[in-house]
Amino acid sequence: MQLSAAPYEERLTAPRSWWLISLMVGVALALIMLPFGTLPLLGGLVGGTAVAAVMASAYGSVRIRVVGGSLIAGEAKIPLSALGPSEILDADEARAWRTHKADTRAFLLLRAYIPTALRVEVTDPQDPTPYLYLSTREPEKLAEALRAGREAAG
Template identity: 30%
Template sequence: MNPYRERLTPPATVFVATALVVPATLLVFLPIDQVVGVVVAVLFYAAIVIALVVTSPVLTIDDEAFSAGRARLFPYEIGDVRGFSGAEATQQRGPGLDARAWTLFRGWVKPVVRISLTDGTDPAPYWLVSTRRPDEVVRRLETLRQRTPGR
């Protein structure tokens, strides 16, 4: 199986919105020194952009497991898998969410995948994970799950 990898990075609109740090920084630092103000504004914006990209979680599905950020599920732990988008995804993230569920959401990624767990001792009944391609994630997780003997 070819590995699946998806980084949940923010859309361009988030980077445009964070550019508002530039005039705010200039407002504070220009009275002190113009060069310092411009340099600090550029550095602040660059730091925010880098932080947004570097801290974006990564989803991976390979031959061994499914990883969402630093958490990992092995094939024998994966139960029923369903993808949701639109109003169904909003329902899953909101009123339909079990407080015990393990979640990995990003506000800028609306679709989600719900992965039921087969481990009865796990306090989380399921994982709910944001993804831009729920159908592909469901298909790949089903393929991974079928590798478990007895399924």
């Protein structure tokens, strides 16, 4: 297994405010359970907070990795040889590529709480996907890792 020249890994964690929202969901459920007594109130607080926190954690557990000559973005694994040039998208361009510029055939690893992204062309003629849209907090580092990985592979 060949490792890329510049391995890269990023976890698209949910923002801190989502954890506060998880607690507020628990409080809301506790208030709903208030008429039924203290035990249901505590159950609603603990249960509601736990379920909301698990959902926030699961949504924010997706990873982007460049390793072993491949780009792994969420569930997708694409060889670097099938990828073309990449374009770093600032917040305004990222919004445009999520909305009116978007192609329905594109692969989107979208996290709305991350304003920047990287758009990577897919050059494999067998793949109908025109490009990958990857939400990332570090688009420059990801683009560099992809470039270095393609150079190291061939």
